[in-house]
Amino acid sequence: MTETAQIAKTAAPARPREKKRRNVFDSLIGRSALQILAVVGFFLLWEAAVRWGWLSAFLVGQPSGVLRNLIGSIANGSLFTDTGFTIFEAILGFAFGTVIGSVIGLALWYSIFVARLVEPFIAAINSVPKIALAPIIILWFGTGLLSKVALAISLTSIVALITAYQAAKDADKDLQALLFSMGASKQHIFKRVIAPSTLPAIIATFRINIGFALVGAVVGEFISSQHGLGHVIYVASSLYDLNTVWAGLFTLMLVGFLFYHLVEVTERWLLPWKQQQGGTQINV
Amino acid sequence: MSSPKVQLRLNGIRKSFPGKEAATQVLDGLTFDIHERDFVSIIGPSGCGKTTVFNIIAGLVDPDDGVMLYRGQEVESLRGRVGYMMQKDLLFPWRTVLDNVLLGLETKGIDPKRALDTAREYLSTFGLSGFENAYPKALSGGMRQRVALIRTLVLDPDILLLDEPFSALDYQTRLYLEGILMEAVETFHKTVILVTHDIDEAVALSKRVVVLSQRPARVKAVHDIALNEHSPIAARSDPRFSGYFHTLCAELDIQTRKSA
Structure with a gap:
């Protein structure tokens, strides 16, 4: 960085500053x-x-109508109830899915034998479009909260599992060798190398899984539900009430957006050693 | 001078690694002694298996054949008793300088409070106090390698295994770190085995130099280096320095010609 700065200084001394504004x-x-x-x-x-x-307002809705709709549902409180339901389902699905997936993924590091044994099964499960499971999941877990959470877990856990396992496999071999030469046990190496070096990858899955958890919750609500933003959108669209559909969609967008930023804050908090001092992107 | 006591003896160490078609024989009955408080450099053509020797001593790789004797006792490896330092500094990026130094002490299960005191003491001895809470990313290459050296020394290992620890650094930094290493070795009475490509470094720092042959490696020659001074700069200005340097170069040159 300092070198390039120096070169820049010596290479273009005479140019007036304004030109680089x-x-x-x-x-x-x-x-x-x-x-x-x-x-x-x-x-x-x-x-x-x-x-x-x-x-046509009938086909695309109308912003003023969407706004009126939002204000109305805020006033009668239904927006908060529905958003609350969807958020609750998504958060449960996200948390359980990510934890279950990451734990299994990391545990696979312990035994190469087991890992190789289950690898094709994981690939097979991963290749099934999880949304296709939705009807069975509703059948098994009913039309309430549980089925939405289960659907979200089915989407998020496999992502977390594959990422965590891959990151554990990719953990720096030399760091492990160094600790081993110091006499460290496998648990030690797991705690001091594997877990911390997979953390960035696991946090990266948070970003993806927040989205997947919302997909799980909303699709679950589409299929069968009494509450939630997915329910609102589904019912409204079957009534051609486009303004309500948009109100639900924009609320979902806002929820996703807030979650995404929450992940960023979490990342900054959990990975202080990854923080950049100043931008690293080269100003071409 | 009375014959020096042997600290570590490698006897007939053999190792081959499975290859695509045939196994590659890397070490072919390697035998040499390391004395108490010795400073031995191992040099040899690249790819001759110098790092494999270290990996066997450190217990990262099991030899196919041969024995290791530590102070007369047969041992499987010196795992947990060596300080291994590599060309890469291998600092843990998610740990601060202080936590990196603490790494080995934690592994050994040393009382956290005492470990902390020791770590701070070493950091201040090596002029790194004030950097305790910095992450490795913020340090220069020389400083990072200095932290790695402290992390190695703080464990008080029986033998230091240094695998080209300074070869990624510029010449000035390297001389400086060589100086620090020699001082530390004096102060803490350490035995050192240094793998290096750099004949100049081998002569300047070592008491003895072990020359390995082309793969499969055997010990080709062991040279005693009798310089009055082993501080990196004084040693390089010793009149006998260039004599040793040329002997060792010739030793490696012959092998390059053979391979060509």
Whole structure:
């Protein structure tokens, strides 16, 4: 870094500073302003297109209608109940799925024999589209909370399992050798090398699994449910109530977005040694 | 001088690794002694199995044949009693400097409070206090290797196994770390086995140099290096330095010609 900085200094001494000025919008405020502008512009355009008759409100809905719908469901509290249900299902599915998957994946590190034995089965299970299991899962676990959580677990656990196992296999052999030469036992090596070096990969699966857990919860709700955002969307779409569908979708989007940021905060907290000082992307 | 006491004896060590068609014989009856408080360098053509020797001593690889005697007693390996240091610093990226130094002490099950005191003491001896809470990423190559050296020494191992520990560093840093190593070896009365490609380094630091042949490796020659000084710079200015240097070069050159 310092070297490139020096080269840059010596290579272009005479150029006036102004020429290298950065994009005025390339700051947190600038970017946010552009992003907000894009969102507001999009909705205004949509609203205008519906009002001027270019698009049919029946088929695409209408932002003002979506907003009214959101305000209404906030006022009567149903938005919070439904969102709460979906979040609860997704979080349970995410937590259990990720923990179960990661634990099994890491445990496979202990025995190469067992790992090789079960590898084809894991591949087979992974290749089944888990959503196809939804009808059976509803049959087995009923139409309540349990079936949604089970569906979310079926989606998240396999991702966590494969990632954790792969990361454990890829853990630095030299670090393990070093500890072994110090006289460390297998448990020691697991605790001091395998577990910490797989942690970044496991946290990376959080990001994917948050999405999968929501998929599990919502699909479960589509099939059979009394509550939840999936239920709201499904019922509304069968009634051609596009505004309610959009209200549900935007709420889901917001939930996913918040979860994603929660993962980022968790990552920063759990992996302090991974934090960059300054940007690492080269400014080409 | 009375004959020195043997600390570690390798006798007829053989090792081959399974290959695609035939097994590759790497070590072919390797026999040599390491004395108490010795400093032995092992040099040889690349790929001759120098690292395998270390892996056998450290217990990472089992020999096919041969015995190891430690102070007269037959041992399987010196696992848990060696300080192994490699070309890569192998600092744990998720551990701070202090926690990296503590690694071996934790493994040994030493009382955490005492371990912490020892670790801090070593860090300050080697001029790294103030960096306890830094992650390895933030350190320069030389500093990282210094931390690795401390991590090795803090365990108080019977024998230090140094596998080209400085070969990834620039010359200046290398001389500096060689100096630190020699001081530490003096202070803590350590026995050292150093694998190196660098004849210059071997002559400057060692009391004896073991030359290995091409694979399958046997001990080709053992040279005593009688320099008055083993500090890296003083040794290199000793009038006998270049004599040893050329002898060893010739020894390796002959092998290169044979292989060609």
